[in-house]
Amino acid sequence: MSGGAAAAPPPVPRGTRVEVVAERVAHGGHVVARHEGRVVFVRHALPGETVEVEITGEGKGGRLLRGDAVRVLDASPDRVEPACPHAHPGGCGGCDWQHASLPAQRRLKAEVLREQLSRLGGLDEIDGVPLRDAVDVVAVPGDRDGLAWRTRVRYAVDADGAAGFHRHRSGQVEPVDRCPLVTDELDSIGVTRTGWRGADAVTTVASSGGDRAVVVEPASLGSSLPRDVAVPGLRGRGWVRERAGGRDWRVAADGFWQVHPGAADALVDAVREALDPQPGEHLLDLYAGVGLFAGCLAPALGEDGRVDAVESSARACADARRNLHDLPGVRIHERSVDSWLRWTELDSVDLVVLDPPRSGAGAEVLDHVLDLAPRAIAYVACDPAALGRDLGLVRRAGWRVAAVRGLDLFPMTQHVEAVALVLPPH
């Protein structure tokens, strides 16, 4: 055999314990460390800490290890006691940063966001300001110490019928009696104190409009749900009322709506500020859901303004039609964004909101959007990696990233939302 390919490193059995220094945060809710020349992605550690890591798996042909910090030998000043007894190695996989103070969590998320923008987007400054000073992650109004913010939860169910959350990178369920991230209203439904034998998952919602609903997969009533809790298809309505941007919204009980009670308003404010919509302008709301951005921005466009909202879910479009029926300038298109853009007869628009799912908008959608020559694009992203990749694409086409704002819509978890403003070439 001729040389060239590096020999595979010797396997490191699961359960092996090694001492490492945690270096820097990485996308995915872990910290990078090194062990005998290999990268180790360590959960439950913080940058700068010396920790004993239990190896939990290997990746990339053994060149990468995964592990949990099971003992902290030298703690970071950012370390705090987790609020939840299930937030520990081998426990609930729902949270990633309960062991970090909230300011530290936001610093870590900002670092991840900047790293993805730089590495995947080729950005090192925004409007002449170094990325370090231009991008941060802030709490949304109404956040209560990062706890009691989940108004929607999809619980997994274990073999005994107990509701809980998946362990990290596992199909196993950690039964959880009281998740400190859920709101009191959602907890009061009592899903975690009810048996769910025969169910695969139970989605619960406690909406800002005061509705409570449970969607069981496969459909069932459960045993002891309070009588006012709707169980779509079996009891009560299939939708809940939400309130945001000064309007009322109707959303399917298991449809898409932002989870943090402060999120919808914070996103609308960020998008409105970025786009500064003017009377008579034409806005595209792509991946429109039940019409949040279309409905909140349309009034600023006035009687001569127009909005085309594109959304592929039939259910979300039906709700959007109800939600926006008082706004004659808004048209809702039940279609995939890719296909709508390919076939639209429009040759220009003024403003675009892009709020794609985690996978991002991608090259084809972005090409079409740039061809429409909007004066500004607001890109709302829930995955910094997809955002970085997509901002790289628009930059290579000569467009400018004029602002990126990080919002902590998912405290205690690794997730972060960002709103980017993209402007045409000078």
Ligand SMILES: C[S@@+](CC[C@H](N)C(=O)[O-])C[C@H]1O[C@@H](n2cnc3c(N)ncnc32)[C@H](O)[C@@H]1O
């Ligand atoms: C992140 S949500 C945003 C919804 C809405 N903008 C909001 O803020 O409530 C993404 C939405 O995109 C829709 N979607 C996913 N893929 C799509 C596609 N290819 N074309 C159109 N809509 C899509 C989903 O149904 C979902 O409603």
